Amino acid sequence: MSDKPWAGRFTQPTDKFVEEFTASIDFDQRMYRYDIQGSIAHARMLARQGIIETAEADTIVEGLGAILAEIEAGSFEFSVSLEDIHMNIEARLIERIGTVGGKLHTARSRNDQVALDVRLYLRDELAEILEYLDKLQGSLLAQAEGNLAVIMPGYTHLQTAQPILFAHHMLAYYEMVKRDAGRMADVLKRLNVLPLGAGALAGTTFPIDREWVAAELGFDGVTRNSLDSVSDRDFALEFCAASSILMMHLSRLSEELILWSSADFAFVELTDAFCTGSSIMPQKKNPDVPELVRGKTGRVYGNLISLLTLMKALPLAYNKDMQEDKEPLFDTVDTVKGSLKIFADMIAEMKVQAENMRVAAARGF
Structure with missing residues (x-):
C-alpha cells in the first residue's frame, strides 16, 4: 500500500x-x-x-x-x-x-486539482476550436464571394420553391457557424475562473493566494464557493451542448452536400481528396466525409446525454462518478475539431456546377 x-x-x-x-x-x-x-x-x-x-x-x-x-x-x-x-x-x-x-x-486536493486541469485543458481546446470555426466561416464566405452570380433553386419541403443565389445559401450556414462561435466564446467566459484552493470541498487553513495563482494561469478570477468549485461541471456540459448544436449544423450541410454531389442533382463536386470509391463499382465517387460527419453528430449528442445523466442527482461535493466526465468530454473535443478541420478544407475546395443549378431552378415554374 x-x-x-x-x-x-x-x-x-x-x-x-x-x-x-x-x-x-x-x-x-x-x-x-x-x-x-x-x-x-x-x-x-x-x-x-x-x-x-x-x-x-x-x-x-x-x-x-x-x-x-x-x-x-x-x-x-x-x-x-x-x-x-x-x-x-x-x-x-x-x-x-x-x-x-x-x-x-x-493546501491542495485531487478534487480541486482535477477541476483546474480540466478547465485549463478545455480552455486551450476552445481557443483552437474557435480558430477552426473562423476558418470554416472563411471557406463559406469565399464560396459565396466566388459564386455571386450563380442561381440555384431554393427549397421548402425539399421541393423546388423559389430561385435564390447560391451565395445566399452558403451565407445561411455562415450565420449558423457564427452563432456556434458565439456559443463557444460564451462557454469560455464562464469556464475561465480558478477552482484551485477549494481543497477537497471546504478550502484550506493555509494562507494561500488564489488571486495570484489565477493571474499566473491566465484566469479572469476565482470561483466563489468551495463546494461548487469541486463539483461543478457546467462548463463541460455547456461545451457539449454547444458542440451538439454545432454538429447539428454540420449535419444539415452534410446532408445537402450529399444530395448536391449525387448524379441526380450534380450541383457541386467534392474534390477527390474528400471522397472514396467503391470496391465493386469503380464508377462511383462516394461523399464519405459529409456522411461520416453526419454520423458523428449522433456521437456528440450521446456524449452530452452521458454527461447530463452522470451529473443528474449527484450530491455535493465530489463523487467518484465524476471521473466519468472526461471520456465524453475528450471525445467531443476530438470529434468537433476533426469535423471542423475537414469541413473547412472540403468547402474551400468544393467545385460549383453553376449551369446545373440554373437548369434546376427553372423547373420551379
Whole structure:
C-alpha cells in the first residue's frame, strides 16, 4: 500500500481488478501538461506565501519540468496502480527530488486539482476550436464571394420553391457557424475562473493566494464557493451542448452536400481528396466525409446525454462518478475539431456546377 498517497488508514491492498476498474490514467494522461502547469503555479504561490521555502519550490518546479520532458519524449511510465495523472506525476516527482516533492500537495486536493486541469485543458481546446470555426466561416464566405452570380433553386419541403443565389445559401450556414462561435466564446467566459484552493470541498487553513495563482494561469478570477468549485461541471456540459448544436449544423450541410454531389442533382463536386470509391463499382465517387460527419453528430449528442445523466442527482461535493466526465468530454473535443478541420478544407475546395443549378431552378415554374 506504500504507493498509495491515501493509504494511511488502509491495511488491505486494493483488489487488482478494482484498481484497474477505478483508474483513469488510460484517458486522463492527456491532461499531463495542464497538471504540470497548475502544479508549477501552485508551488510558486506556496513559496510566495512562505508556506514552503523558495529553494524547495525551485526544486519542485525544476523536477516538474524534467517530468514534462520525460512525458513528451515518451519515456515516462504511466502506472495504473497510481490511478490518475495527478498521482503519477506526484509519485515521479518524489522519486526524482525526494520527500520535498510531497510538499507540492500542501493546501491542495485531487478534487480541486482535477477541476483546474480540466478547465485549463478545455480552455486551450476552445481557443483552437474557435480558430477552426473562423476558418470554416472563411471557406463559406469565399464560396459565396466566388459564386455571386450563380442561381440555384431554393427549397421548402425539399421541393423546388423559389430561385435564390447560391451565395445566399452558403451565407445561411455562415450565420449558423457564427452563432456556434458565439456559443463557444460564451462557454469560455464562464469556464475561465480558478477552482484551485477549494481543497477537497471546504478550502484550506493555509494562507494561500488564489488571486495570484489565477493571474499566473491566465484566469479572469476565482470561483466563489468551495463546494461548487469541486463539483461543478457546467462548463463541460455547456461545451457539449454547444458542440451538439454545432454538429447539428454540420449535419444539415452534410446532408445537402450529399444530395448536391449525387448524379441526380450534380450541383457541386467534392474534390477527390474528400471522397472514396467503391470496391465493386469503380464508377462511383462516394461523399464519405459529409456522411461520416453526419454520423458523428449522433456521437456528440450521446456524449452530452452521458454527461447530463452522470451529473443528474449527484450530491455535493465530489463523487467518484465524476471521473466519468472526461471520456465524453475528450471525445467531443476530438470529434468537433476533426469535423471542423475537414469541413473547412472540403468547402474551400468544393467545385460549383453553376449551369446545373440554373437548369434546376427553372423547373420551379
